[in-house]
Amino acid sequence: MSTRYLVTGGAGFIGSHLVEALLDRGDAVVVLDDCSTGSLDNLAAVANHPGLQMVHGSVCDALVVDECVAQVDAIIHLAAAVGVMRILERRVQGIMVNLRGAEVLLQAACMHGRLPLFLASSSEVYGKGIGERFAEDDDCVLGPTSRHRWSYACSKAMDEFLALAYHHERDLPVRIARFFNITGPRQSPFYGMVLPRFCAAALRGEAVQVYGDGQQSRCFLHVRDAVAAIMTMLDCPDTIGQVVNVGSAQEVTIADLAQAVVERAGSEGGVAHVPYEEAYPGGGFEDLRRRAPDVSRLQRLTAWHQSIDLDGIIDDCLEAERHGRQAASQ
Numbered sequence: 643m644s645t646r647y648l649v650t651g652g653a654g655f656i657g658s659h660l661v662e663a664l665l666d667r668g669d670a671v672v673v674l675d676d677c678s679t680g681s682l683d684n685l686a687a688v689a690n691h692p693g694l695q696m697v698h699g700s701v702c703d704a705l706v707v708d709e710c711v712a713q714v715d716a717i718i719h720l721a722a723a724v725g726v727m728r729i730l731e732r733r734v735q736g737i738m739v740n741l742r743g744a745e746v747l748l749q750a751a752c753m754h755g756r757l758p759l760f761l762a763s764s765s766e767v768y769g770k771g772i773g774e775r776f777a778e779d780d781d782c783v784l785g786p787t788s789r790h791r792w793s794y795a796c797s798k799a800m801d802e803f804l805a806l807a808y809h810h811e812r813d814l815p816v817r818i819a820r821f822f823n824i825t826g827p828r829q830s831p832f833y834g835m836v837l838p839r840f841c842a843a844a845l846r847g848e849a850v851q852v853y854g855d856g857q858q859s860r861c862f863l864h865v866r867d868a869v870a871a872i873m874t875m876l877d878c879p880d881t882i883g884q885v886v887n888v889g890s891a892q893e894v895t896i897a898d899l900a901q902a903v904v905e906r907a908g909s910e911g912g913v914a915h916v917p918y919e920e921a922y923p924g925g926g927f928e929d930l931r932r933r934a935p936d937v938s939r940l941q942r943l944t945a946w947h948q949s950i951d952l953d954g955i956i957d958d959c960l961e962a963e964r965h966g967r968q969a970a971s972q
Contacts, residue, residue: 644668644669644670644693645669645670645715645716646669646670646671646672646713646714646715646716647664647669647670647671647672647714647715647716647717647718648671648672648674648710648711648713648714648716648717648718649661649664649671649672649673649674649718649720650674650675650701650717650718650719650720650721650743650747651674651675651680651701651719651720651721651722652671652673652674652675652680652685652720653673653675653677653680653681653682653684653685653696654675654679654680654684654720654721654724655680655684655724655824655826655828655829655830655865656720656762656821656824656865656868656869657673657675657680657684657720657721658680658684658685658828659826659828659865659866659868659869660718660720660869660872660873661673661685661688661694662685662687662688663869663870663873664873665688665691665693665694667873668693669693670693670694670695671693671694671695672695672697672710672713672714673685673694673695673696673697674697674699674701674706674707674710674721675696675697675698675699675721676698676699676700677698679724679830682696684828695713697709697710700739700743701719701721701739701742701743701746701747702738702739702742702743702746703746704746704749704750707746707747707750708750708753708754711747711750711751711753711754711757712754714757715757715758716757716758716759716760716876717747717750717751717757717758717759717760718759718760718762718872718876719743719744719747719759719760719761719762720762721739721743722739722740722743722762722798723735723736723737723739723740723794733790733793736793736794736797737793737797740794740797740798740800740801741797741800741801744761744800744801744804744805745804747759748804748805748808748814748816751808751814752808752812752814756812756813756814756815757815758815758816758817758876758882759805759814759815759816759817760816760817760818760819760872760875760876761801761802761805761816761817761818761819762819762821763798763799763801763802763818763819763820763821763885764794764795764798764820764821765820765821765822765823765887765889765933765935766794766795766798767782767795767798767799767802767820768780768782768783768795768820768933769782769783769784769785769792769795770783770784770785770930771783772932774934775934775935775936776887776933776934776935776936777887777936777938777939778820778884778885778886778887778936778939782795782799784796784799785928789928791928792928802818802885805818806818806883806885809882809883810883815882815883816882816883817875817876817881817882817883817884817886818884818885818886819871819872819875819886819887819888820885820886820887820888820889820935821863821868821888821889822860822861822863822887822888822889822890822933822934822935823860823861823862823863823889823890823933824862824863824864824865824868824888825837825838825862825863825864825865825955825959826864826865826866826955826958826959826962827865827958827959827961827962828865828962829865829959836860836896836899837862837899837903837955837956837959838959838963839851840899840900840903841903841907841956841959841960841962841963842963843911844903844904844907844909844911844960845907845909845960845963845964845967846911847909847910847911848911849911849912849913849914850900850903850904850909850911850912850913850914851914851915851916851921852896852897852900852913852914852915852916853896853915853916853917853918853921853929854896854915854916854917854918854929855897855915856895856896856897856898856900856913856915857895857896857897857931858895858896858929858930858931858932859893859894859895859896859931859932859933859934860893860894860896860899860933860934861889861890861891861892861893861894861933861934861935862890862892862894862899862952862955863888863889863890863948863955864948864949864950864954864955864958866949866950867890867948867949867950868888870946870949871888871940871944871946872888874940874944874945874946875940875943875944877944878943878944880943881943881944884939884943886939886940886943887935887936887937887939887940888935888937888940889934889935889937890935890937890948890952891934891935891937891948892948892951892952893932893934894952897913899952899956900913901913902952902953902956903956903960906953906956906957906960907960
């Protein structure tokens, strides 16, 4: 039997891919999005699908959320502040959207029959913790409140605390996924997202700008694999009440990523290093040297596995950028 989902942030990067996948398997979807960072263009391929309903509004609006939740069987909460740049530029909004949005949705899920709720969290909650790979029960070590970049980590951690409290105290079936550097087609370069920013610069023939010395390392996961992980979690009863890492096992330094983009794009722009104080002149930013996930819990609970390697991710992002440039020129 099909399920009717509310997907908050469904016009965004991950959300739009997930909405397509849900509709493709026969589910119905109500999308709630204020399009502050998402775009209806992301849903153009399914805009006329009979199983899709669009609602323009904020997850912080309790009345709108209540009306949406009353129509569905389950909730997928993806809406959040997006990107380091936006978090530093809109400090109050970033915190309030994360905290208030989660609170409103959890309350509505309880009021309408304890509906299952999937919460998208972030690897940011691990903060400055150190270790070979981050596991879900590792300690979280955050920086000082004077560095605003940690406000996002703190707000997402509080979202997790609140969701788990609803699960234990009010028997709400919640699932929490901590995403590690999800990337791919439709991800915007405008909020500091590294791979689309690299691809756009390389295809313009400009130098790909790497902040700092470039030796900070990350693990990038294609959005298609992230969506597959979400779907397997939704279908797995054992993930209820669990916090689960969703990410790639393939680690790369940002300098090596930039060089790979330049080479695969056939660009002559090369790579340029930019000091952090120049990249983030307003202050409040602090980078992490390494962030790699332990995904054994996800693999143990579900049948998920990564299907697209780093070269495939880069090629897909370059192709999406080329397609966007062609469409804009027509």
